[in-house]
Structure formats: structure tokens, C-alpha cells
Amino acid sequence: MDEQLTARSKQILQAVIEDYIATAEPVGSRTITRSHPISLSPATVRNVMADLEEMGFLVSPHTSAGRVPTDKAYRFYVNSILSAGNLQQGNQEEILKRCNFTGKDVDDVLKETSRLLSATSSYMGVVMAPRFAAHVYRQIEFVKLGSHRILAILVSQSGAVQNRLIQTEQEILQEDLVRMSNYLNELLHGLTIAQVRERLLQEMQSEKARYDSLFARALKLSEEVLGDDDREVFLDGQANILDQPEFADTAKMREIFRAFEQKNLLLDLLDRSLEAEGVQIFIGADSPLLRMEGMSLIASTYMTGKDTVGVLGVIGPTRMGYGKVIPIVDYTAKLISRLLEVE
Amino acid sequence: MDEQLTARSKQILQAVIEDYIATAEPVGSRTITRSHPISLSPATVRNVMADLEEMGFLVSPHTSAGRVPTDKAYRFYVNSILSAGNLQQGNQEEILKRCNFTGKDVDDVLKETSRLLSATSSYMGVVMAPRFAAHVYRQIEFVKLGSHRILAILVSQSGAVQNRLIQTEQEILQEDLVRMSNYLNELLHGLTIAQVRERLLQEMQSEKARYDSLFARALKLSEEVLGDDDREVFLDGQANILDQPEFADTAKMREIFRAFEQKNLLLDLLDRSLEAEGVQIFIGADSPLLRMEGMSLIASTYMTGKDTVGVLGVIGPTRMGYGKVIPIVDYTAKLISRLLEVE
DNA sequence: GATTAGCACTCAAAAGTCCAGAGTGCTAAC
DNA sequence: GTTAGCACTCTGGACTTTTGAGTGCTAATC
Missing domain, CATH: 1.10.10.10 (Winged helix-like DNA-binding domain superfamily/Winged helix DNA-binding domain)
Structure with a gap:
């Protein structure tokens, strides 16, 4: 090279x-x-x-x-x-000063992080949430809201929560709901959500499901909570790119906003950064999304414990202050990893 | 007039x-x-x-x-x-076609609604979520994640969920957590969240809290979940206003984006529409936010059952297709009200 | 008396013109 | 290898001209 x-x-x-x-x-x-x-x-x-x-x-x-x-x-x-070695240091205090994560749940923390990234870099901050499947099952809870309406709440070990409203055909008694969640909590303890999914499928074919209809229904309910697993992406600071002179022209701007409105393009790009660890840099032609718009991505994976789970980064024009932004991304990723580890 | x-x-x-x-x-x-x-x-x-x-x-x-x-x-x-009587009809099918709310929780539904509004109107869609305080208490649940980490989950009757990570100083046993939530569920049953808040304050001063330390701790934990009650606002379709010729100029655009980045301005405006029922229209000088940017808001309140709880609407240039948008807002508000009622 | 045709006038936006400035490539001298 | 000098190029800004849509007024018309 x-x-x-x-x-x-x-x-x-x-x-x-x-x-x-x-x-x-x-x-x-x-x-x-x-x-x-x-x-x-x-x-x-x-x-x-x-x-x-x-x-x-x-x-x-x-x-x-x-x-x-x-x-x-x-x-x-x-x-x-x-x-x-031309990387600048010294944004750490600023980052620490700006972040207040106390008492927030995981999603809020990640959203806040994207804001943090955009504010400190003055470009766009982006955070891809961990795939829910990677989380470790902690507990499932059913709350009865009406005769045919149940709220299912799935909690992971790291404190991520997924909930879903379920309409049931027959009424299910409160005490049955409790028994169901007991079943499931025992059955699924310690598995990752991905494993949970497999396990549910297995169990649905099992002997037990055949003669124990309550058990079968429990399996069915819990499957619903697992329904979707689209990764969430938090994007913040779009307004920042308005300040970049190269995008002063309205047509260009519109294109950019439209492109980032479709989060799937962004997802593809971020997914690619999941493959390797640490800070990676995508410049222009490296990606269809960036090429078109003349932008670059500085991304880093972050982890919970020792598992790489998500990606965060900064998107700006190719003409970006790399020397300043790279350390910001790097430091933030480490910060979040540490935060999630303690949790 | x-x-x-x-x-x-x-x-x-x-x-x-x-x-x-x-x-x-x-x-x-x-x-x-x-x-x-x-x-x-x-x-x-x-x-x-x-x-x-x-x-x-x-x-x-x-x-x-x-x-x-x-x-x-x-x-x-x-x-x-x-x-x-110059209102156009016939967007209802389009709206119905575009909305898929099945199996989503309340927040997701509202977010989806803002998208729906922006897509059908081709301006910006905005939805203000119900103040959590207006919800009716249903259940509180504590999930122990680690020795000093607890996830508190508060569920309302309508299926809205609020959760909070709490770091405790001493370890709390799982069985104590169960007792705590039993306490609270009994104590708070049927109250609105606003009432819950008052009740907790009362109880903390009571005799019982003084000699039953577990009870006191339960009160303290639950207070934490109630911590913030900032209303959420979902805004979608900002890119749509890029297409409006009157905002073609970059400086103008930047101003608009910056203005809408601060959701509190928007909140003030939406709050005002809460005062009256049904569709309201704010044009330009009616509000500081709109006046500056040459925009209008068509808003409608929506309800759960018979309580007005939130506002949704469309924001576009003063030069907006009122004849088309007013029925869209009206219909969507009714749709959401119906949806929340069934729930 | 309301309506209309006609006309002189105004102004902004588009097109055209000109000029200065920053930059280049090349050649010849150091 | 480096530099000074020079002719050449191209853009952007300032300035001017042209064009066309629109106005307000007055006088003729219905």
C-alpha cells in the first residue's frame, strides 16, 4: 500500500x-x-x-x-x-462531561450515545444496538391487561427489555400466567435469546407440549415476544451536516437525507464493521451509501464482557477531521463497553 | 371574523x-x-x-x-x-393500508403513527405521547440482574411500559423483591400514575414505613421508576420539507432543522393544542416556533376512552394543502383513539 | 356605476459581459 | 534537483442589459 x-x-x-x-x-x-x-x-x-x-x-x-x-x-x-501518531488527545473530559447515563435503560443509553458522538464530533453520530438475539435470557413476565390482552415482557441479563402486546383468543387466568412464566424461566434460564428461539421450537414438538396444553400455550406466547429482531439504529446530528460547505447545494442535501432515512442501507454498512474488531474506517467508495454522498464512516465495535455486540461511530464528509474523530470513536466505544460490562 | x-x-x-x-x-x-x-x-x-x-x-x-x-x-x-365543505375525502384507505400496528407496544405505535402522518401528508408528522402520569397503574415488577442491580418495570393499564435500571447499595434478596412488588401492587392498584406519585410521598411519611424497612425500601425503589416524566415526541419526515421550494435556500433549511432539534419548543406548541379538543390549526404567527420558519401546524388531540391524552398532527409550510391534510389528521386521530380504547 | 381596455411604469430574475485572482505547466536559469 | 519567470486557463464576483410578468391609473364601454 x-x-x-x-x-x-x-x-x-x-x-x-x-x-x-x-x-x-x-x-x-x-x-x-x-x-x-x-x-x-x-x-x-x-x-x-x-x-x-x-x-x-x-x-x-x-x-x-x-x-x-x-x-x-x-x-x-x-x-x-x-x-x-498524529492523533489528538484530550476529548475524554468533554465526553465524560457530556454523558449522563444514570438510571437509563439500555436503549436510552445507546440513543444518548449517538447524541454524544454527534455533539463531540460535530458530525453525525450513529449507534447500532446489540442484536437482541445475542442477549442472555433472564426472565419473562406476563401482565394481564384485559380479558384477552396480555403484555409480555422479556428481560435480558444485561437489562434490555422487549415487550409486546398480545391478543389472545381465549381468556387466560392470572394464575396460569404465573405458572407459565415459571415454566419458561426454568426452561430457558441461562440461554442466549438465539438459543431460546431454538429451544422453543424443540419444545413445541416435545411430548410435554402435546399433553400439557398450558405448557404449549406458554411456548406459543413466548414465541410472539421474540417475533421481530430488527436491529435498532440510532442516528443523531443530521443537522450537523448542513453546516458542511460541500453539501451547501440543496439537491445534494436532499439526497443525503433521503439516503439516511432508509435505515437499511445504514444497517448493511454497520453490519460490515461488525466483522472485525476495533476502529475501522470506511471512506467513500467503500460503501454504496457513502460513495454516493461523499461521506466517510469511522466505526468501532463495542462489547459486553467479551462478546462483540454492536457498532457505533461517526459519519461525516470524506473531508473529515480524522485525527480528532478517530480517538473520539475509539474512546466512546470503550466507554460503552465498560458500561455494559459492569451492568 | x-x-x-x-x-x-x-x-x-x-x-x-x-x-x-x-x-x-x-x-x-x-x-x-x-x-x-x-x-x-x-x-x-x-x-x-x-x-x-x-x-x-x-x-x-x-x-x-x-x-x-x-x-x-x-x-x-x-x-x-x-x-x-371543501375538504377532500378518500385518504382513509391509504391510511389504513399503510398502518400496521399489530403486536407493537404503545410507543412503537405512536412512532409508527408519526411516520404514517408524514407519509400520507408528505409534510412532517408529529405525535406527542401521553404523559405517563395520566396512565393508570397496573403493576410493578422488579427483576434482579446482579447483586446490586435491579431492573424496575412499571406497567400501565393501557400497556405502556417504563423501565429503569437501579443500582442499590445493599443487596436485596429475590424473595424480598417479590414481597415488595406485592406490597406496591396492592397499595397502588387502580390509581393513575400521578396519584401514585402522591400516594408514595404520603406513605413514606407513614407509621408503617418507619418500622417496616422493607416497605420503606420498596417505596424508595418505586419512586425511582417514576423519576422522569418528560413527554416523548415523535417527529418524522423532516426530509419532506426539503422538497418545499420556499425552503430551498440552505440557510433557511438549517434554521428549521436546528429549531426542530430542540424538542422543547415543539412540546410547548403541542401542549397548547391539548387545551382544546379536536382539530386545531396554528398558522405562522400563532407560535414562536412556526412564525420564524413560516410553517403551520394542523393538530388534533387523541384520547384513550374518554380522556384526552395526547396530540398528533402535521407540520408543513403555511402554504400547505389544508384541504387534504386536515381530514388526514382528523381521521388519524380518531383511528388512534379507537386503537387505544380497545386496548 | 361597475367593468374593461390600454398604456406607462416597475422590478426581479436570467442572461450576458468583463475583470481580477489563483492556479497551472513549461522552459530556462541557478 | 530546485527555482524564477511567463503565458495561459478557468472560476467567481461585480456589473449591465434584457425580458417578462405584473401593477396602477385613466379613459372608454356596457
Whole structure:
């Protein structure tokens, strides 16, 4: 990947990228020599830039404008320049100061986290909730609301709650409901929700279900609570991208908002980041969603205990303050992991 | 309010408003005579329009543009022209087709409703959830997750669920938790959450709390679940307003998004609609939020049984298709009321 | 007396023109 | 290898012109 760039080219590439990140304007040879401590004349810089353009790191929007970094340049920047230690520190206090998670349930915490990410990065914050299936079963509870209406509440070990309103055909007695949940709590204790699902299927075919109709009905009810398992995504700070000059044009903006309205595109992207651990960076063409809109994603997985369960991150323009945002995402992911572990 | 407009002026005012709603361009005398079946010459229409301007129903952005309806005109339109029966029907099938509420809990239903409203109106849909305090207490449940971690779950009669993670200082035994919830369920049965709150305060001062420490602790725990009672607001379809030509300019757009990011402004506005029953219309200057952004709100209260509990509605530009949206809001409110009643 | 035709006038938006500035590539000198 | 110099290019902003929709007024008409 290193493609033998000389130290000088690297330095100049870095200068171009950082100027562009700061101004969102194509940057020219002159500007660089002024704003960076490079003891070269503009003419020399021009030569180097021409080479970099040749190699595909830069493009000029038209003959006589400055040059703009390509996705390839950003990738190189992130991998070879930033990782060499140019990451900024010191947002940790800000993050800690902003987060108040006390007494919230898991979903609220994650929602709050997306807000936190967007506020500290000033781009969009995104959090994908753990797949419910990954949680460990803790308890099921049936609350009778009316003669034919039951509220089923499923609680996981980590405190996530899923509830569902169920209309029943026959009336079920309160005491039967209690017996049912006792059945189930014993049967399902310690399994993950995914395992629970399998187990229910098994049991429904079992001898016991055949002669014990109450048991059978219990299985059926509990299956309903497990019904859907769409992952939730929390997205916050859309308004932030309005401030990015590259999206000033209305048509562009509309496209972006429309794209992010469909959370499934976003889900696909986040799903991919689940595959590897730690911080990952998707730049432009890495994903259909991002490519179209000229955006990047900095994502990190987070865990409960030792299981990777979800992804959180920041979405911004490719021209994003990577040096600042990467540590933010990294730190936040660790914070959430720690939080979920204690729980 | 009728301010003696002649039938002809009314007709012309209506024409101006409807043209403007359709095109978002100032409308001139010529345009009207062409697009409406009015057997008058442009010159005559001009005279009438001049009168209407005098009366404050129209303004011209500048000398030689057409004219634009004022808020006053919209109000007149909504009250005196539309209510005379120009409401369109026939969105009911679309609404019914789009809504799938089966098996969702209350919050999900309301969220889905805001989506429904925005999709059918093509403006923004907004739903304010019932104040939790208005719900009737049904049951409280404590689930022990760890030695010092308890999940408290509060269920209302209508199936709304509120849960809270609580860190305790001393460990509480499972069986004590069961006794606690039994206490509370008996004590609080049939009260509204608001009453529950008062009752808890009373009880905490009582004799019993003084000598029965378990009881006292139960009270304290349950108080925590009641902690916050911020009303939830679901807002959907922000992207829709991007399509409105009057907001094409980026600065305007940004303003709007920022304004709606702070849900408290929205809450204030919606709170006001709670005061009266049925469909209400706020146009521009009626509210600080709307005035600034040139928007209107069509809202309706909805109920559970016979209690007004929440508000839902549509927010769009003042130049909004009132004739279409009013019935949508009305019908949706009734739909939700019916749904919550059965529950 | 209400309605209409005619006309001079106004103004904003669109199209056209011009200019300055930033930038480039190339060549020749250092 | 580096740099100075120069001719060339292109965009964006300022300024002007044109166009067209619309107005208000007056005088003629129904």
C-alpha cells in the first residue's frame, strides 16, 4: 500500500489533505508553502503535486484550480500518516462531561450515545444496538391487561427489555400466567435469546407440549415476544451536516437525507464493521451509501464482557477531521463497553 | 371574523390561495383569470386584489410581482372557506393500508403513527405521547440482574411500559423483591400514575414505613421508576420539507432543522393544542416556533376512552394543502383513539 | 356605476459581459 | 534537483442589459 512515497511527497500530501480538511477549498501550491513550514518553492511543490496526481492521490476539479485529495489519499492519510501518531488527545473530559447515563435503560443509553458522538464530533453520530438475539435470557413476565390482552415482557441479563402486546383468543387466568412464566424461566434460564428461539421450537414438538396444553400455550406466547429482531439504529446530528460547505447545494442535501432515512442501507454498512474488531474506517467508495454522498464512516465495535455486540461511530464528509474523530470513536466505544460490562 | 367579504372577493381570495399553494409563486391577476373559471377581466381582479391587500389578506413581495396570501388569509381560508365543505375525502384507505400496528407496544405505535402522518401528508408528522402520569397503574415488577442491580418495570393499564435500571447499595434478596412488588401492587392498584406519585410521598411519611424497612425500601425503589416524566415526541419526515421550494435556500433549511432539534419548543406548541379538543390549526404567527420558519401546524388531540391524552398532527409550510391534510389528521386521530380504547 | 381596455411604469430574475485572482505547466536559469 | 519567470486557463464576483410578468391609473364601454 505504501507505494514508495518519499518523505517529501508524504509531507506535501499531508499538507494538502489537512488544508483541504480545514477549508473545503481546492488547495494550490502557493497556499501550502505559506501555511506549512515547508522550505520549498511553490514551483517545486507543484512538481510533487503533479506526481501525486499521476499516482491518483489528488485530482484537480479543473485546469486552474488547486487540487483535492481523492479517497485513496484519505485512506493513505489514515493508514500511513495518522496511525504514525498524529492523533489528538484530550476529548475524554468533554465526553465524560457530556454523558449522563444514570438510571437509563439500555436503549436510552445507546440513543444518548449517538447524541454524544454527534455533539463531540460535530458530525453525525450513529449507534447500532446489540442484536437482541445475542442477549442472555433472564426472565419473562406476563401482565394481564384485559380479558384477552396480555403484555409480555422479556428481560435480558444485561437489562434490555422487549415487550409486546398480545391478543389472545381465549381468556387466560392470572394464575396460569404465573405458572407459565415459571415454566419458561426454568426452561430457558441461562440461554442466549438465539438459543431460546431454538429451544422453543424443540419444545413445541416435545411430548410435554402435546399433553400439557398450558405448557404449549406458554411456548406459543413466548414465541410472539421474540417475533421481530430488527436491529435498532440510532442516528443523531443530521443537522450537523448542513453546516458542511460541500453539501451547501440543496439537491445534494436532499439526497443525503433521503439516503439516511432508509435505515437499511445504514444497517448493511454497520453490519460490515461488525466483522472485525476495533476502529475501522470506511471512506467513500467503500460503501454504496457513502460513495454516493461523499461521506466517510469511522466505526468501532463495542462489547459486553467479551462478546462483540454492536457498532457505533461517526459519519461525516470524506473531508473529515480524522485525527480528532478517530480517538473520539475509539474512546466512546470503550466507554460503552465498560458500561455494559459492569451492568 | 367574516369582515364582510363579498362573495366575489371570497372567490378571488380562494383562487389566490389555491394557486399559491399549488405553485409557491406570487400569483397575479392574469394567472387567476386563466386558471380559474372566473368571468372577469384581469383588470377587475386587480381591483379586488388591491382591496384585499388593503384589508391585510394579501401582500406583494415587491411592486411588480403577484400577490401572496398572509397568515390572516390562510386563517380565513381555513375557517370560512374550507369549513364550508371543501375538504377532500378518500385518504382513509391509504391510511389504513399503510398502518400496521399489530403486536407493537404503545410507543412503537405512536412512532409508527408519526411516520404514517408524514407519509400520507408528505409534510412532517408529529405525535406527542401521553404523559405517563395520566396512565393508570397496573403493576410493578422488579427483576434482579446482579447483586446490586435491579431492573424496575412499571406497567400501565393501557400497556405502556417504563423501565429503569437501579443500582442499590445493599443487596436485596429475590424473595424480598417479590414481597415488595406485592406490597406496591396492592397499595397502588387502580390509581393513575400521578396519584401514585402522591400516594408514595404520603406513605413514606407513614407509621408503617418507619418500622417496616422493607416497605420503606420498596417505596424508595418505586419512586425511582417514576423519576422522569418528560413527554416523548415523535417527529418524522423532516426530509419532506426539503422538497418545499420556499425552503430551498440552505440557510433557511438549517434554521428549521436546528429549531426542530430542540424538542422543547415543539412540546410547548403541542401542549397548547391539548387545551382544546379536536382539530386545531396554528398558522405562522400563532407560535414562536412556526412564525420564524413560516410553517403551520394542523393538530388534533387523541384520547384513550374518554380522556384526552395526547396530540398528533402535521407540520408543513403555511402554504400547505389544508384541504387534504386536515381530514388526514382528523381521521388519524380518531383511528388512534379507537386503537387505544380497545386496548 | 361597475367593468374593461390600454398604456406607462416597475422590478426581479436570467442572461450576458468583463475583470481580477489563483492556479497551472513549461522552459530556462541557478 | 530546485527555482524564477511567463503565458495561459478557468472560476467567481461585480456589473449591465434584457425580458417578462405584473401593477396602477385613466379613459372608454356596457
